[in-house]
Amino acid sequence: MLRASVDEAMHEAMIESHRAVLDELEATLAGGHGLQGLAPVMEALSQGRVETLLAADRADDPELVGSRRDPMAVVSDATALGDDATTFTAPASALLLRSAVHGNAKFTELLPGTQCADGVAAMLRY
Numbered sequence: 502m503l504r505a506s507v508d509e510a511m512h513e514a515m516i517e518s519h520r521a522v523l524d525e526l527e528a529t530l531a532g533g534h535g536l537q538g539l540a541p542v543m544e545a546l547s548q549g550r551v552e553t554l555l556a557a558d559r560a561d562d563p564e565l566v567g568s569r570r571d572p573m574a575v576v577s578d579a580t581a582l583g584d585d586a587t588t589f590t591a592p593a594s595a596l597l598l599r600s601a602v603h604g605n606a607k608f609t610e611l612l613p614g615t616q617c618a619d620g621v622a623a624m625l626r627y
Contacts, residue, residue: 522609526555529624536625538618539563539593543575546600550625554601557611557620562592572603597621 529535536542543565545551568574569587575596579588601608611617 516612519609519612522553522555523612523615526553526622526624530622534625535622537622539621540577542597542619542621542623543577543600545623545625546597546604546606547571547574547576549573549604550627551601551604551606551623552626553607553609553624554597555609555611555617555622555624556594556597557613557615557617559592559594559620562594564590565593565596566590567596567599573600575600593621 526535530537536545542551542554546554563577566574566576566579566582566588567590568582568585569589570585571582574582574585576582579585582588598608606623611620611622
C-alpha cells in the first residue's frame, strides 16, 4: 500500500513537472524564443542555441546525418557538412539528443497528445 502511494505521488510529480515545461514552451513559442519542427530545431542545436530540447516518442524516426568531428552537427543532407569524411546516419531522436547533450541543453519528453510540428521543439538560450 505504501509503495503504491509513493509510485502514484512520483507519477503525479512527473506529470506536473512535464506540464510546467510545456507551459513554459507555450510561452516561449509565443514570445519568439522557441522553435518547433525538425529543420529549425536541428539548426539551433547545431549552433548550440538550445536551452531545452523537447521531443515526443518517435515511432517512425527519419534518418539524419551526424558528424564524428562535430558532435553537435545534425543535418538532413551530408552535403551540408561539406567535406567532412566522418559523417554517418542515425535515427533523428538519437542525433537530436546527442547534439543536445554536447550543447549542454536540457531534455524533456513531450507528453502524448502534445501537438508539436514533427514531434520536436526547443526553447532557446538566445
